[in-house]
Amino acid sequence: MIARGHFIGEIVDALAGISERIEMRNRLGITDMSVFAEVFVAGLLNEVLGTDLKTLNDERPNEPGLDLGDSRGLYGIQVTASATSQKVRHTLGTLTAEQAKTFERIVVFCLGKKQGSYSVPGPFPHGVVFDEKADIWDFTDVARMALGLPLDRLQGVHGYVRQNTVRMLVELEVPDEKGVCPTNGYELWEVRPPLQVGEGTAYIAFYEKRHSKLDEAEQDELTEALLELSRKLRRLPRLTREFLATLIERREERDPRRDSRDFSIHLELNKVVREFHGDVKEELDLLVYEGLVDVDGDDPPELGAPEVFVDLTDCVALRECLVAFIEDRGLNVRQVIGATDLSAF
Structure with a gap:
């Protein structure tokens, strides 16, 4: 009643x-x-x-x-x-x-x-x-x-x-x-955030301290990848950026049996569907269109449930330490990804 x-x-x-x-x-x-x-x-x-x-x-x-x-x-x-x-x-x-x-x-x-x-x-x-x-x-x-x-x-x-x-x-x-x-x-249109992206020097220094020196061509590739990532994030609706940021926050440990993608961030798709009280397919479709995630549902049953892979960039050097750089600088994923503020890079 x-x-x-x-x-x-x-x-x-x-x-x-x-x-x-x-x-x-x-x-x-x-x-x-x-x-x-x-x-x-x-x-x-x-x-x-x-x-x-x-x-x-x-x-x-x-x-x-x-x-x-x-x-x-x-x-x-x-x-x-x-x-x-x-x-x-x-x-x-x-x-x-x-x-x-x-x-x-x-x-x-x-x-x-x-x-x-x-x-x-x-x-x-x-x-x-x-x-x-x-x-x-x-x-x-x-x-x-x-x-x-x-x-x-x-x-x-x-x-x-x-x-x-x-x-x-x-x-x-x-x-x-x-x-x-x-x-x-x-x-009624959502205002897109301004383009906020650093020149890549801070990230390059962080990467080289942890790994190896990058030559000039590799540095140029990384700088361009950083700029392209910022452009992709700006094109996304705010709620979709926040969805992406939460995917990264809730990332799971890599499983070497099935995760052949270098430095990919991944989650079980079924968990995402259960935990997100919105239209998961709609959000994932937008992210797939921009090339920021991939949904893999074709694995053999013995390897477990289908997964969502977050691959923010094709540049391995940027993908390898991106989350670690954010954490080392005292930033958070919601600020960098959700608010598209890559100025610290």
Whole structure:
């Protein structure tokens, strides 16, 4: 009962918010609606009614009379910002004979608040049957329909509303006197971090102290690899960089029986899937695309579960001591990889 009340409460609040914003637009004389409004209503009613409504304007621009149609012919729906009696009569008057034959029921859906009563006398063209009390809907009617749904269906409605309400509210924003809306699409993009990368001298000195001298060509290769790593990290979304940093933090000891890759960082894939409460495949796909990880699921069963290999660079000299350098300098992986700050190198 708690879950049901929670779903219903959020659905009602979200739909009321949309209706109120449309009412404000109506009072300002802004009655034009974006195509997304029709798409939103189609998806909402599909969740509530189990229909397969699609926008008719996709197939035929400015479809007379109706905006949405059910593929099984159950409903033909006109979506309007304000449903006055005159608007309803006009909608019914523009129905074609084909529409009247195709759809069992014609509905006018009011995005704002519908009137308390209507005067829409028949008869209507092509023998259309229309009940002004039952066939004019608004979001309040949809909320009532949702009340009696089984819990799994109600959860589906809740998920759809929650996922699409913000976009709907943005579409309904009223522009200022310069025609600029409060929410700018450009501002929705994540800002990429600045390129922060050292010249490689500090890392080269650290490497040579531990291993052997690098000749000029090897130093140039390492410096270029460091720059390329920084570029790849900048191209990743922040959450993906943080996912990568955590893979490195949770790295496992190398198993010489199966890890033939020099200085690779690896983890068992199944552990990653269990421990990360997000879309592992999506994150790994982004990292594989940039050439920063590889997923190996083809090993023989006797060698254990599939693994994720983190290979940040093809430059062996950089890969060999990268994590050790970070730790030696008192840095941390989240700062270097997550925040793309390679300036200490």
